[in-house]
Amino acid sequence: MYGDTKKLSQDQRVELLRGLSSEYAKAKIILPNSRKALPFEENGTWDKKKWEDAVRKDGPAARAGDMIQITKVDVDDDAITLQLNNGLKTKGSWRDRVQISMGGMTPTQSNPQAPSNQPHSGTAIVIKFKDSIGDITSAQLKKLLSPVLDFEKHSASENYIDTxxxxxxxxxxxxxxxxxxxxxxxxxxxxxxxxxxxxxxxxxxxxxxxxxxxxxxxxxxxxxxxxxxxxxxxxxxxxxxxxxxxxxxx
Known part of the structure; x- marks a missing residue:
């Protein structure tokens, strides 16, 4: 487990925001729509029944193999919340906005790099830590989420980088x-x-x-x-x- 009693530093907050915001991943399981952020534990587990119940109740936000994008990141002392595809409350296409939340500021910008096979709805995942998020990095958080999200697939932006x-x-x-x-x-x-x-x-x-x-x-x-x-x-x-x-x- 990554969490410990170490206090979140400003540099760590910035690294997490930069390393996670606007990132693409492929869903490895069905991700449900949910009125509340879906809880995901610091040991890499989640309540599968609760997620399955949410799919039956509100439908899927993404199916296995669908591309998703992190469109907002909230970093707290004991939790990190990732909004995927602009979440449930967004009107219009989620591709039009990418948000980063830090110290209460949420600037909104367009995102021309979104691939064309994106789903039209979104959701959110909250990674909860027992005491604090400790010194976890964005790379470690991606690894922690690997059972449900695959960040290793090349996105449109990564293909651009190669040029x-x-x-x-x-x-x-x-x-x-x-x-x-x-x-x-x-x-x-x-x-x-x-x-x-x-x-x-x-x-x-x-x-x-x-x-x-x-x-x-x-x-x-x-x-x-x-x-x-x-x-x-x-x-x-x-x-x-x-x-x-x-x-x-x-």
Missing amino acids: LPPETQQAIKEKKAIEGMDQEAVIMALGRPLRKTRETKDDVEQETWQFGEPPGRVTFVTFAGTKVIRVRDTYAQMGGSVAVIPSPDH
Whole structure:
């Protein structure tokens, strides 16, 4: 079991959000629609009868072999909730929205990479831990969920990654942005930005994306057009104190 009494850190929260949000997986069993998030235990088990009863009552959200996407992630001290295909309450196509929940903020963005064979309904799974989530990582959580979700299948986004230069592929794997990346590659590496700002310098319009918020690492990625021209990392303390993390280029 992964859970222990270790307190959730900000860096761990960010890693879980980045590593899980927008991820694709294939259902290995029938996933039921449910009015409440389906409970999944920290030891990799679940109440099969309860899930089967939910399928009979409310129907399936996905069948074995169907592609699903994590469209919202909520990280608490003792639980992680994954909304799949925008959950039950979403109106319209779930493909139009991908959400990340962190500290109460839920920015909504479009998702052009969704494959065409997605089911039209969604659900949610809550992974519960006895004391706290401990130091579990996104990779460990995917392994924990492997009895019901297969994250090893290549998605449309993974096929796109294969066409990128080696240095960009490596940066995406390391969850960082580098100069020369396009906006789509940055989203694959860091997820959706917390906010965006625009300004004009020397008659060139630039757009800066912010990832993360205090306390913890905050990354600013600046684009000219669709290409990254500058990446700046800082570590911000609560209350506004900011330390710049040195970069080889600055």
